[in-house]
Amino acid sequence: MKRFFTQAYYYFLAQEPRYQVAIIMVILLLLLSVVLIFIVLRERTRKAFYESRSKRLRNRIEPIVQEIVFGNLVNGRLNNAIRKLNRSISSGNKSINHEILNDLMVYYHRNIGGESAQKLESIYRHVNLKDERLELVKKGDWAVRSKAITDLGTMNMREALFEVLQYADDRNEYVRNEAQYAAVKLGGIKALSFLDHIKEPISEWQQIRLLDECLKFEYHLLQRIEDWMRSDNDSVVFFALKVVRNANQYQGSQTITKLFTHKNQRIQVKALQTSVDLGLKEHLAEMLGRYQKANTDIRVVIIRAIGELGDASYLPFLQEIVEKSKEYKEVMEAAEALKRLGHKSLLADMRETLRDNNRKIVEHALDERI
C-alpha cells in the first residue's frame, strides 16, 4: 500500500504543473463529495440524537411543570418541585436544557391563561429564565435577540417592558418588530407610545400584528390617536387609520378630513375609506368637493361613501356617472350606490337608455346572484 502511494506521489511529481493542478482538483472534488455525503448522513444522526435527547428531557420536566402549574401545591411542596426542576435542567448541557425548558414554558403559556399562566410566569422567574432572556436581549445576533424579546412578551414579564421598549426603534427590523409587539403585549395600549417618536417605517405585516394585539385592549385608552394621524412617519398615520377604523374611534374624526389631502395617495384613500366605515356623514360635502380633481381610485371611494352615507339629494350626481362615465369602476360603484340608496327600480329604468358597456355594468349591479 505504502509502495502504491509512493509511486503515485512520484508519478504526480513527474507531471507538468497544469496536470498537477488538475489532479489535485479531481482529488479534492472527490473528497468533497465523500465528505458532503458523510456530513448529510451525520446531520441526520445528529438531528435524531438531539430530538431523542430533547424528548427525554421534555418527558422528565413536563410532569414537574404540569404539577406546579395545575397541581395545588403549597409552599413546601412547591419549593420541592421547583428544586426538582432546577436539578433536571442542571445536569448535562445546561444551555440546551434551559432552551428546551424555555420553549416548553412558552408553549404552555400560549395555550393557558388565568391562575395557571401566573404560576408559569412565577416559575419562569424562579428558574432565572427571565434574567437569561434579558441577558440575551443585550448580546447575540438579531435572531437570538428577537427570540429573547418574543419570549419575554409571551411569558408576560411586565417588569421587562422598559427594557423591551428601548428596542422599539432598533435598526434591525426583526428586533424592532418583536420589541414593538412584545411591548404592546406587556404594556397594553400605553406601550404604543413608541409611535410618538418612531423613525423607522412599520411594515404592513407588523401593522396587522400590532392591530390584532391593540384590539384586545380597552379602546378608551387610545388617546394619542390624533397625534399619530399627524405623524411625519406615513406608516404611523396608516396604522392610526387602521386602529380608528377597526376600533370605531370617533374622537379623531376631524383629523381624518385633513388626511383627505395628504401627500401620500394611499393615505388619502385610507382616510376616505375610514370615514365611510365610521359612517361620518358630515365628511360627505368635503369628499364631494374633491371629486372633480381626483383620480379613479379616489373617485370610487367617494361614490361608495355616497352610497353608504348619502340620501336622495345625490341621485342626479350618481345618475350622471352611470350615464356618462367611461370608467368601469366608477359606473359600477355608482350603480351599486343607487341600489344601496334604495333606487333599484330607477337603475332598471335607466338601463335602456345607456350605451352598451354601461348597460352591461348596470345589469351586473342589478344581478343579485353576483
Place this chain on the structure above:
Amino acid sequence: MNEFDTQFSFVDIIVYVFYILVYTYTIAVMGSYLFLGILSSIFARKYLRKNTFTDYLKILQSPEAPSVSILAPAYNEEHSIIENARSLLSVRYPNYEVIIINDGSRDRTLVKLIEEYEMEKVNFAIHTQLKTSKVKAVYKSKNPAHQNLIVVDKENGGKSDALNVGINVSSKDYTLNIDVDCIMEEDCLLKLMKPFLEETDVEVIATGGVVRIANNCKVERGRITEVNVPNTLIARFQTLEYLRAFLLGRVAWGSMDGLLLISGAIGVFQKKLVIDAGGYDVHTIGEDMELVVRIRRYARTHHLKYKVAFVPDPLCWTEVPESWGNLRKQRNRWARGTIETLLNHKVLFLNPFFGKIGLIAYPYWVFFEWLAPIIEFIGIILLIVFSLIGVINAPFLYLMIFIIYGFTVSFTVGTIYIEEVTYFQYKKRRQLLSLMVAGILEPILYHPYTVFCAIGGNWDYFFEGKKSWGGMKRVGFNRPGSKQARDEKRAMKSV
C-alpha cells in the same frame, strides 16, 4: 531543434483557443454555481430563522389582509377538476376568490363544475382591461358556501389568454396564477402574500415559491400527506434538478432581486402592474418568464422602486414527466420559451439602465441557461473531431471531465444537504440514499439527454420556425414604435 519546430500550426492555434474557451467557460459556470449555492444557503438560513417569529394566524384573522384572486386556467381537466377546485376553495386565507377559466375544453370540464358546484350563468360585466378571446359566459354558484367561486367559460386561446381573462374578471388587488393540476400547500397563499406586506422601502410586485415533485407522493383530498422520492430514475433525476433550481438557483436570485422567472405553477402578482404592463403575452410559449421580465422592465422604465420576491418554502407540488419522450417535449418547449423571451427583451442585455437585471441576471440567462447546452454540444463535437485527427491531449481532457463530474456530484450532494438542514422533506434514510445514487448517475445518464432536448429546442426555434404554440408570428411587446418602447427610450434618455 530547428526554427520550423517552434512555429505553431493553424490546428495548434485552433486547439489552443478551444482549450482556453472550454476552460474559461467551465470555470465561469462552476464559479457562478458555487456563488449561487453559497448565497442561497445564507439566505435560506436567514429566512428560516426569521420565520420562527411568524404567526400566519395573524393575517388569517385580520380584516386588513390584502385581497387575492386565484386564477386557474383549465383545459380538458374533467378527471381532476372537481378535486382541484375543492383544493383551491380550501386554501387558508381570509380574503380571496377562486376564478376557474375553462379555456374552451372539449371534454366535460365545464359541465362537471356546473353540476358539482351548482353554478348558474350570471350577468357579469367584464372589465376588459386586457384584450382576450371571446368570453362565452360567467357562472356563479347558487350555494352560498361557494360564494367565492367564479367559473368563466371562454373560447380556446391558450393559457396566457385564459389568465388574461381571469385578470379581467378579478375584483381583487392581487392575483395568484396557478396551474390547476398543481397541488398547493394549505398555507401557500399566506406565505406568498407575506413579502408584499413586509417590505417598507420597496414595493413587491410579484412573489414566487418553491415547486416540488409530487410523483409517488401520497395525496389525500387534494393535499400531500406523505412525501416520497419518485419510483422511476428519470423522475428522481428531475427531483434533483428541481431541488438545485429552486433551493439554490431561485433562492439566490431572489435574495439578489435578480429573478427573471417565477414558475407558471405558482406565483402572485400585483394586478394593477400586470395590467399596466399589458398582461400575459398570448403569442409566447414561455409566458411565465416573459411576464416577469416584462413587468420588471415596466417597473424600471416607470422608475418604481420595486422587488420580485421569492419564498423558499415548498408551496406547490407538481408531477413531472416519467417518459423520455414527454420529457423531451417539455424541455424542447422550455428551451424555445427561454430563447423567445430573451430575444424579445434583448434591450436588457448589459444595459446599465436596468441595473442588476441588465448587467447580471439577463447575461447569466443568456450564457448559462440558453447558450450552455449549445456550447456544451459544440464542445463535445469538437472534442470528437480533435480526437479523430489526433490533436487532443487526452489525459488532460479526461482529468477535466473528472473535475466537472466531481463538481456536479459535489454540488448535488450540497443541495441535498441544504434540503436536509432546512426544509427536511425526505424523512427516511433510504430516500436520502436513493437521491444520492441518482446524483452520482445523473451527470452520465440524464444530463446529456437534457442537453440534447435543449439543442432540439434551439433547432426548432431557429430552423423549423416553431416559435409559439399556435405558430403565430410574434408582434411582440418591444416592437419598434410601441408605447412601451417609446416609454423606455424616454426613461433611458432621462437617466
